[in-house]
Amino acid sequence: MIDPLEIGDDCLVLAQRLAGWITRAPTLEEDVALANLSLDLLGQARALLSRAGDEDRLAYLRDPAEFRNCLLVEQPNGDFAATVVRHLLYTGFLYELYAAHPEDEVAAKGVKELAYHRDYARIWAVRLGRGTEESRRRTTAALGALWPYTGELFETEPDLREPWDTFVGGVLREAELAVPRVPPAPATRWTGGRRGRHSEHLAPLLAELQELHRAHEGARW
């Protein structure tokens, strides 16, 4: 079963992150694309959170420690390469999760959208990896910084590790990028989101997301 709170929070937080690119993306086309990726995830978040309870209450009135999203999706946008790498690593996972649950109507619809997300991330990862020295340097740095957060995804979904490795490994080969070798760190640094233990990046994101509703409860556009 898909956990509506964990995956709903993943989708909500990543949607909010991607929305941060609007008016700031490298080109107008990518601005539009990132906004559309955000919108798909927001739609999935609303459907999943509505299953877990009242979507507005869950989105706007919980504190960071009550959120169940993984740490990967709350990591800052960084440069465009970091956003592409984060999207590749996360949507590679979400695609497999949705594909494994065709009986779930959010997943059955979402898997078709995620196929395009995964493809968007793949095309850009390849372009950046095989682009200029600078794009390659930035993409390699993003991979090194974000890769350690992927372990958390498979703590709750161990069966998805293999298909994810196949997909992401294939993209990295195509992009001529190496799977990063990550130095050992205290395990707690790279996981804990599913239990409400987040990085320092989630609270500012939620402050922005929740500010209006908390100041004027029930406000509508």
Add this chain to the structure above:
Amino acid sequence: MVTLDEARAVAAAVPDPELPLVTLGDLGILRDVRRRADGGLEVVITPTYSGCPAMDVIRDDLRRALPGVTVTTVLAPPWTTDWITDEGRAKLLEHGISPPARRTGPVPVTLGVRCPRCRSPRTRLVSGYGSTACKAMYACSDCLEPFDHVKEI
């Protein structure tokens, strides 16, 4: 009292708020028109994409077209571009939007996208996403016209 067939025709003719050249019927997002237990009308719609921001406007437009109607939104079965009718495809093409290819069979086949203006098959993908989630941006390599393509889903 309005008959179900009449109500179906009215609901099907409501224009899509983001692509007003096609109707809810053309797009295949109108799934059912039926009677509620109390005899009132119920219209069932489905979003093209999970985050489609037009759903609220579509619900309002349906309530205006059919006063007293209940609008129900369903996610399953998920919408596919195969539900866009032949008439809908013709209207898209006429307005310079390349219609989606039909996804017959279990494996989607990527067919060439033709320029809606000069019909040239020599086109290139500019971006996988366009002014709405359901469209990609292309450009024609012959007449150089940029255009939208409703992508297969």
